[in-house]
Amino acid sequence: MFATRFAPSPTGRLHKGHAFSALTAWTAAREAGGRFVLRIEDIDPTRCKPEYEAAIFEDLAWLGLDWETPVRRQSEHLADYAAVIEALKARGLVYRCFRTRKDILDAIGDAPHGPAEAVRPGPHPPEDEARLLAEGRPYAWRLSLDRAREVLGEDAWNALSFVEKGVGPNGETGLVRARPETAGDVVLARKDAGTAYHLAVTHDDALQGITHIIRGLDLFEAAHIQRLIQTLMGWPAPTYRHHRLLTGPDGRRYAKRDQSVTLAELRAGGLAPEALRAELGF
Numbered sequence: 001m002f003a004t005r006f007a008p009s010p011t012g013r014l015h016k017g018h019a020f021s022a023l024t025a026w027t028a029a030r031e032a033g034g035r036f037v038l039r040i041e042d043i044d045p046t047r048c049k050p051e052y053e054a055a056i057f058e059d060l061a062w063l064g065l066d067w068e069t070p071v072r073r074q075s076e077h078l079a080d081y082a083a084v085i086e087a088l089k090a091r092g093l094v095y096r097c098f099r100t101r102k103d104i105l106d107a108i109g110d111a112p113h114g115p116a117e118a119v120r121p122g123p124h125p126p127e128d129e130a131r132l133l134a135e136g137r138p139y140a141w142r143l144s145l146d147r148a149r150e151v152l153g154e155d156a157w158n159a160l161s162f163v164e165k166g167v168g169p170n171g172e173t174g175l176v177r178a179r180p181e182t183a184g185d186v187v188l189a190r191k192d193a194g195t196a197y198h199l200a201v202t203h204d205d206a207l208q209g210i211t212h213i214i215r216g217l218d219l220f221e222a223a224h225i226q227r228l229i230q231t232l233m234g235w236p237a238p239t240y241r242h243h244r245l246l247t248g249p250d251g252r253r254y255a256k257r258d259q260s261v262t263l264a265e266l267r268a269g270g271l272a273p274e275a276l277r278a279e280l281g282f
């Protein structure tokens with residue numbers, strides 16, 4: 001059965017871009033007679049706030065959307081993600097990384113072949129790892145692309161692909177060859193959260209039976225690495241449809257960080273949900 005989702009992180013108020021994304025997914029589910037899932041992606045303990053989560057429900061209801069309940073809140077399922085990390089560890093697919101953001105940035109500066117190399121730092125030499133562990137230093141778990149390639153084998157690695165029903169930033173559409181190397185050895189378990197975006201999102205899409213991932217073009221690149229994680233874990237391949245990003249009057253895309261035109265502000269200013277839906281083409 002067709003199932004899609006809207007998966008916001010409660011790190012700020014929703015803006016028009018979110019409304020467009022949620023309406024695109026919700027309408028697609030309606031038209032297909034399928035399911036619409038709302039998922040709260042709140043694994044970042046420092047940036048996520050309960051008041052932002054409450055506002056997500058309020059804003060989406062105001063917009064006229066409805067969704068399945070109960071709503072999955074990722075922070076309540078950290079054990080699920082930890083179990084995936086354990087499974088990947090057992091297959092040698094992840095390695096401990098004690099490097100700080102600064103170490104990585106410094107390495108980018110030094111890398112002879114550019115940034116691609118720096119996001120694949122590789123495991124620490126065993127003696128360094130043992131020392132850092134003994135010192136009680138925090139570490140992340142990174143996916144090893146070298147090991148993933150070995151585990152899958154050359155043929156499966158070269159055949160990695162996903163179906164894009166929209167159009168990617170470089171015109172990618174239809175069957176797109178997945179290139180996980182552009183993302184590198186991504187962090188699958190953060191030092192502070194025990195999990196990370198790519199792991200939690202692919203796990204939950206599989207668990208919740210999501211067949212169609214409809215989201216903004218800003219996440220197009222993520223599909224490459226997410227397809228690899230799904231393949232390694234034997235999770236189903238969803239169909240992707242990345243949609244255009246809305247831009248404000250200044251031509252810049254709406255972003256959470258500048259809190260441009262939040263739905264709350266528009267509502268307080270007297271905008272009717274029907275008017276916003278019409279403006280966004282729904």
Ligand code: GLU
Pocket residue numbers: 007008009041201215219
């Ligand atoms: N939680 C992500 C975000 O807020 C979206 C995840 C996704 O749609 O894959 O940007």
